[in-house]
Amino acid sequence: REGVDLPAYAHGRAGDSYLALPRPEDAQAALEKAVALNPSDVDTRILLAYAYLEQERFDRALPMMRELVASQPAWIERAGVEMDQANWKRFRAEMAYGQMISFGDDNARAQEIIEPLVRIAPNRAGTQAAMGALMYRRGHPTQALEHYDMALTLDPRERDAEIGRVSALYEIGEIDAAMDANRQVQSRYPKDLHAQRLQKEIWLRNGPMGRIGWVKGRNDAETAAGSPFGIEDHRFNFESWTPLLKNR
Numbered sequence: 001r002e003g004v005d006l007p008a009y010a011h012g013r014a015g016d017s018y019l020a021l022p023r024p025e026d027a028q029a030a031l032e033k034a035v036a037l038n039p040s041d042v043d044t045r046i047l048l049a050y051a052y053l054e055q056e057r058f059d060r061a062l063p064m065m066r067e068l069v070a071s072q073p074a075w076i077e078r079a080g081v082e083m084d085q086a087n088w089k090r091f092r093a094e095m096a097y098g099q100m101i102s103f104g105d106d107n108a109r110a111q112e113i114i115e116p117l118v119r120i121a122p123n124r125a126g127t128q129a130a131m132g133a134l135m136y137r138r139g140h141p142t143q144a145l146e147h148y149d150m151a152l153t154l155d156p157r158e159r160d161a162e163i164g165r166v167s168a169l170y171e172i173g174e175i176d177a178a179m180d181a182n183r184q185v186q187s188r189y190p191k192d193l194h195a196q197r198l199q200k201e202i203w204l205r206n207g208p209m210g211r212i213g214w215v216k217g218r219n220d221a222e223t224a225a226g227s228p229f230g231i232e233d234h235r236f237n238f239e240s241w242t243p244l245l246k247n248r
Contacts, residue, residue, distance in 0.1 A: 008037035012044040024054035042089040046096045058104050065097040107138045125155035141171035163198050175247040206244045213237040
């Protein structure tokens with residue numbers, strides 16, 4: 001507000017805070033300033049891509065991340081040194097790229113990127129949590145739960161694994177365990193947006209539920225099983241359930 005020229009790291013911190021609020025447009029403005037002042041800061045460029053994603057700008061986020069991954073060699077070579085040094089900036093960029101592809105529902109391609117990274121760094125809690133989230137989105141809640149539990153064994157306060165574990169427990173029918181896990185999440189992260197979204201999901205899962213279906217079809221006279229009259233079928237379904245009674 002005072003018109004002071006801020007250093008790159010200050011713009012980056014501001015952008016990170018705006019993302020958490022969430023105010024992605026303000027985050028984008030701050031992070032673009034940070035990247036302009038320090039283009040080599042990989043983590044700030046990743047945050048900027050997330051700011052684009054929050055605005056559904058996959059067309060900007062994914063090409064930017066692809067370029068960032070390509071710009072980072074897997075190994076850092078130093079003259080006169082017998083062994084090259086692993087470039088963990090490349091690892092973080094590639095992991096974020098895989099997760100962003102998954103957010104765009106291309107989960108098969110995301111798995112091709114993330115699985116090798118899990119083999120490279122299986123003892124990183126964040127890596128296991130990311131793999132758990134991917135397995136959940138692919139419809140494998142049991143495998144997701146395994147990765148979440150591995151992440152929490154490595155780091156008992158891995159937030160993403162704690163939150164994701166609740167949904168995975170619900171999917172396999174462990175409602176009591178899911179409720180206990182959610183209570184712990186809500187007590188630890190009462191102001192966290194992801195925890196708040198999880199609480200809304202819990203309310204929806206426990207409350208009254210319904211489903212409406214509509215199907216229309218027409219017989220094809222060209223097939224042996226078809227009707228020569230081309231009969232049309234219409235189906236309308238409505239189903240409803242009460243709220244869960246004692247988590248059942």
